[in-house]
Each structure stands twice: as structure tokens, then as C-alpha cells.
Amino acid sequence: MAGGDKKQPNNKPKVAPSTHLIAGGIAGFAEACTCHPLDTIKVRMQLSRRGKASGQKARGFLATGAYIVRRETPLGLYKGLGAVVAGIVPKMAIRFMSFEQYKALLADRQTGITNPSGVFLAGLGAGTTEAVVVVNPMEVVKIRLQAQQHSLADPLEVPRYRNAAHALYTIIREEGFMTLYRGVALTAARQATNQAANFTAYQELKNLAQRYHGTSELPSYETAAMGLISGALGPFSNAPIDTIKTRIQRASKIEGETAISRVMKVAGEMWAQEGISAFWKGITPRVARVAPGQAVVFAIYEKVKGKIEAAKAGEFSLTDTRSDE
Numbered sequence: 310m311a312g313g314d315k316k317q318p319n320n321k322p323k324v325a326p327s328t329h330l331i332a333g334g335i336a337g338f339a340e341a342c343t344c345h346p347l348d349t350i351k352v353r354m355q356l357s358r359r360g361k362a363s364g365q366k367a368r369g370f371l372a373t374g375a376y377i378v379r380r381e382t383p384l385g386l387y388k389g390l391g392a393v394v395a396g397i398v399p400k401m402a403i404r405f406m407s408f409e410q411y412k413a414l415l416a417d418r419q420t421g422i423t424n425p426s427g428v429f430l431a432g433l434g435a436g437t438t439e440a441v442v443v444v445n446p447m448e449v450v451k452i453r454l455q456a457q458q459h460s461l462a463d464p465l466e467v468p469r470y471r472n473a474a475h476a477l478y479t480i481i482r483e484e485g486f487m488t489l490y491r492g493v494a495l496t497a498a499r500q501a502t503n504q505a506a507n508f509t510a511y512q513e514l515k516n517l518a519q520r521y522h523g524t525s526e527l528p529s530y531e532t533a534a535m536g537l538i539s540g541a542l543g544p545f546s547n548a549p550i551d552t553i554k555t556r557i558q559r560a561s562k563i564e565g566e567t568a569i570s571r572v573m574k575v576a577g578e579m580w581a582q583e584g585i586s587a588f589w590k591g592i593t594p595r596v597a598r599v600a601p602g603q604a605v606v607f608a609i610y611e612k613v614k615g616k617i618e619a620a621k622a623g624e625f626s627l628t629d630t631r632s633d634e
Contacts, residue, residue, distance in 0.1 A: 324409070324618065332613035333401030340602040341393045346386035347598035348393075350374045351591035352455040356557045358583070370593040389451035391473035396447035400439050405414050405610070408435035408508060424606030429509045440497040448496060450476045452558045484562055494568060495554035501548075503543035507603060510539035526615070533564035533608035540603025544595045549588035551595065553579070 350373050357367055368376060377385045411434040415427035423431065453476050457468050470476035480488050512537040519525050544551070556575045566574075579587040 324614065325621075328614055328617045329405045330398065330402040330407070331617060332610045333405050335613050336606045336609040337395060337397035337401035341390065341397050342603045343605055344598040345390045345393060346600040347594045348373070349377065349386050349388055349455050351598060352452055352555060353377065353595040354386060354591035354594065355552045356456055356559055357590065361629050365472045370597075373594075388457065389454035389473070392447050392450040392454060392476070395445050395473060396444035400443040400447070401606070401610075403439045403442055404435050404504065407438045408432065408504070411435060425509060425513060432505035432508035433501045435508070436500035436502070437497045439504075441493060442574045444500055445491075445493045445496040445567040448554075449480065449489050449491060451464075453480065456559050484600070488562060491562070492554040495550050495557070495572070497544075499550045499554060500545045502547045502615035503599075506542040506546065509538045510542055511535055511603075511607060514538065527611070529608045529612055532611045533604040536607030537600050537604040541596055541600040544592060544599050548592050548595065549576075552588050552590055 313408060336517060353373050354368070354370070357373075374386070381388075408431050411431035412423045412428060415431055450473055454470055454473065470479060505537040515527070515532070518527055518531055518535070553572060553575050556579070557571050563571075565572075578586075
């Protein structure tokens with residue numbers, strides 16, 4: 310059995326990039342459609358200026374969701390979904406492909422096994438890579454759309470950004486291409502810590518389950534449960550980073566302001582005007598979104614990847630049989 314465990318990690322990097330693309334894309338699309346309303350509520354809570362300075366009590370998770378639905382119809386919960394869906398396929402492809410590549414580079418040369426610290430570093434690398442290539446530009450567009458307070462029930466109230474494509478065009482035209490990379494360091498820090506915790510916890514739980522069952526094939530409900538647990542770890546550790554990032558990406562550029570000065574200014578204003586709790590605004594919907602989202606992602610990703618690999622193996626087997634004939 311130990312010999313079987315050693316062979317398994319060597320097979321993982323050989324999964325074709327197209328398999329990661331298809332499996333990750335399908336998993337990401339399912340996650341986006343299922344959990345996007347929670348992300349919209351999270352963004353609105355993070356952007357809320359209610360606190361000790363205003364004298365108004367901050368709205369909670371359910372109250373914020375109800376307010377959006379009441380003022381903007383249920384479709385208001387799906388603002389920015391187009392930007393998310395447009396970026397989900399490359400994001401998931403990059404996440405899983407880069408993770409496997411980094412993990413292979415950090416594997417033991419003799420056994421092909423990557424230890425937990427190597428998996429953690431591979432997760433850091435994967436999170437940083439996806440943040441720079443896909444996530445930050447996608448989130449700038451998404452947050453601008455989600456931050457709009459116009460009512461979808463009133464056709465005369467024209468929004469500044471009509472959809473994801475229009476928001477992207479407007480941002481680049483009026484503020485420049487580099488606006489899409491506003492807050493990229495914070496996004497990279499958030500994604501890196503998220504994926505480091507996510508992949509490390511998931512891989513350890515998966516190894517335990519495989520040893521317990523004596524097989525590499527696990528039922529979907531188990532991979533979903535492992536994804537749920539691993540997905541909940543990141544948000545608690547990096548909530549302040551995510552909240553500051555959201556405030557920075559929401560605002561327009563100010564001349565002469567550097568990335569560091571923007572971070573310090575936003576953090577200082579939050580501390581002075583809203584108190585320390587402001588750094589954890591939106592943590593409830595964020596955990597409620599990320600944890601189930603990772604449950605969906607890992608369950609569907611593993612299932613689709615398994616089906617694709619099984620289909621390929623069947624193809625090769627059929628081809629070999631025909632060639633023998």
C-alpha cells in the first residue's frame with residue numbers, strides 16, 4: 310500500500326492542461342452562480358461607512374441582503390456576475406495548473422511526494438499567480454459593478470456601468486489600464502494566503518481519507534466536506550487585507566498617491582472612523598460564500614477530472630485493443 314501511495318503523486322502532474330481547464334472551468338462556473346449573491350452582500354458590507362463616526366449601526370448580513378433585494382430587486386444580488394464568470398475559467402485553470410506545477414517542483418526527487426510545507430508553498434505560488442494574471446482585473450470590474458446603488462426596478466435610473474464589458478471599457482478609457490491592477494499586492498496577499506491554507510488543508514484531509522478508505526477514489530460528499538473545511542480557513546486570517554483591498558479598488562485614483570500611502574490612508578480612516586471591527590466587515594457572507602464555494606469547486610473539479618481521465622484511459626485502452634487486432 311505504501312508503494313501505491315508513492316506512485317500516486319508522480320501521476321498527478323501528468324494530467325493534461327486541458328483537463329484542468331475543463332474541470333476547473335465547470336467547477337468555477339457552478340461556484341460563481343451558486344455563491345455570487347453572498348459576495349455582493351459582502352462587498353456592500355465592506356463598503357458601508359456606517360460605524361461609530363456616523364452614529365448609525367452597521368447593517369448585518371441578512372439586513373444587507375434584504376435591503377439590496379428591496380431596493381434593486383433580486384437581480385441586484387447578481388451585479389458583477391458577468392465579470393466573475395468571464396474570469397472564472399482562466400482563474401481556475403491557472404490555479405490548479407500552477408499549483409500542480411509548483412507542487413511537482415517542490416516534490417522529493419526520490420519519492421515524488423510533496424510534504425505539507427511544500428504544498429503550502431505551492432498554494433502560495435498558485436494564489437499569487439492567479440491574483441496577478443486574472444483575479445485583480447476581474448475584481449476591480451466586479452466591485453465597481455457591485456458598488457452601484459442604482460435600482461434595477463427603475464429603468465429611468467441609468468447606472469454608470471451597464472455591464473462587465475462596459476465597466477472594463479470605461480475604467481480603461483477614463484482611468485487607464487493600470488487601474489485594473491489597483492490593490493494587486495493586497496489581492497496577491499489574500500489569494501496566496503487563501504490558497505496556501507486551502508490546498509494544504511485539503512491535501513492533508515484528502516490523504517487521511519484515502520488512507521482510511523484504502524483507495525484514491527473518494528465519494529463526492531467527502532471531497533465537498535473537505536473543501537468546505539479547507540475553504541473556511543483563509544477568510545478568517547486575511548479579512549483585513551480583503552476589506553482594505555475592496556475599499557481601494559472601489560475608489561478612483563488620486564494623483565500623487567502611492568500604493569503604500571493608499572493602504573495606510575484607507576486603514577487609518579477605517580480605524581479612526583469605524584473602529585477595529587471595520588476590518589472584519591463582511592466576514593460572515595465571505596465565509597458563507599468561500600467555504601461552500603470551495604466545497605462546490607473541489608467536489609465538481611474532482612468528479613469532472615476523474616470522468617475526463619477515465620474517458621481518456623478508455624480511449625487509449627480501446628486504441629490499444631484495436632492495434633493488437
